[in-house]
Amino acid sequence: MNILLYLLILVVGAFIGYKNLLKSSLLNKVGIMQNCALLFLLFIMGVKIGIDKEIVYSFGTIGVQGVVLAFFTIVFSILGVKSVSWMILKTEVKTENDH
Amino acid sequence: MTIKILVAVFIGIFTGFFMFPTDLLNHIDLLINFGLCLLLLFVGIDIGRQKDVFSKIKTMGLKILWVPIMIGIGSILGAMVGGLFLNIPYNEAGAIGAGFGWYSLSAIELSKHSSQLGTLAFVTNISREVIALACIPIVAKYIGKFEAIAPAGATAMDTTLPIISRSTDASVAIVSFITGVMLSSLVPILVPLMMAVNF
Numbered sequence A: 001m002n003i004l005l006y007l008l009i010l011v012v013g014a015f016i017g018y019k020n021l022l023k024s025s026l027l028n029k030v031g032i033m034q035n036c037a038l039l040f041l042l043f044i045m046g047v048k049i050g051i052d053k054e055i056v057y058s059f060g061t062i063g064v065q066g067v068v069l070a071f072f073t074i075v076f077s078i079l080g081v082k083s084v085s086w087m088i089l090k091t092e093v094k095t096e097n098d099h
Numbered sequence B: 001m002t003i004k005i006l007v008a009v010f011i012g013i014f015t016g017f018f019m020f021p022t023d024l025l026n027h028i029d030l031l032i033n034f035g036l037c038l039l040l041l042f043v044g045i046d047i048g049r050q051k052d053v054f055s056k057i058k059t060m061g062l063k064i065l066w067v068p069i070m071i072g073i074g075s076i077l078g079a080m081v082g083g084l085f086l087n088i089p090y091n092e093a094g095a096i097g098a099g100f101g102w103y104s105l106s107a108i109e110l111s112k113h114s115s116q117l118g119t120l121a122f123v124t125n126i127s128r129e130v131i132a133l134a135c136i137p138i139v140a141k142y143i144g145k146f147e148a149i150a151p152a153g154a155t156a157m158d159t160t161l162p163i164i165s166r167s168t169d170a171s172v173a174i175v176s177f178i179t180g181v182m183l184s185s186l187v188p189i190l191v192p193l194m195m196a197v198n199f
Helices: A002-018 A024-051 A053-098 B002-018 B022-049 B053-086 B090-097 B103-111 B115-142 B147-157 B161-167 B170-196
Strands: none
Touching: A002 B022, A002 B170, A024 A053, A024 B002, A024 B022, A024 B161, A053 B002, A053 B053, A053 B090, A053 B115, A053 B147, B002 B115, B022 B161, B022 B170, B053 B090, B053 B147, B053 B170, B090 B103, B090 B115, B090 B170, B103 B115, B103 B170, B115 B147, B115 B161, B147 B161, B147 B170, B161 B170
């Protein structure tokens, strides 16, 4: 359900951007608005983590294990994408040269 | 940006833990959804403004599916290697890795086996999300733009998408959304599957 909602919002945004429906003065402010909205969202996500005392306490006991596992999943994911990104970038460079 | 992201998250955690009024608890999800929708609208506007983005994606074609595939394999393998150091059985560590950062679902799924495993899945995947938020701008700058999707995992379609979009470009943002959708669909399949596997 959420996936469809996100997709719809992205498509509406893309339509607004594609058709230049926003005035350029407003568009210049989009970057700043985006940063403010992003930091606000991150703050609220933090609140959601902090408000659940059980999560915070469990960090005290198994936090290190969790961070170690998270670190390895991230590093191996980056290495995985690194091993194939040359292939995707090759086609992208080709497109840029075509233009 | 990384420092601002971490400061925002940690001030949030501090506020939530010590001073957030509990009667506002019910509104948190609503606030998160609203903030997320607003940010995704901005991401959409950025994508629409770059007119050549769809032709770029078209040329890259099915090759972009390598991104979620490699993130999937990397996450599971990485968790298994990490589990090796922590003396966690391969299949349990792999199942935690297969949560791809979607902490609520992976934790619920693994709580069926043991509450300890469920909690570890929760803590690991929430840590993954926080580390991803912080390191995406750095990975995008120093390693590569497609690699910047990797830390995000399943959250590449929602919570981390605005950061990926700001740190890279519109075509990577689209690949990121597709990656997030694919990985999110795989979580409910792969987590139980990993638990069923005996190494």
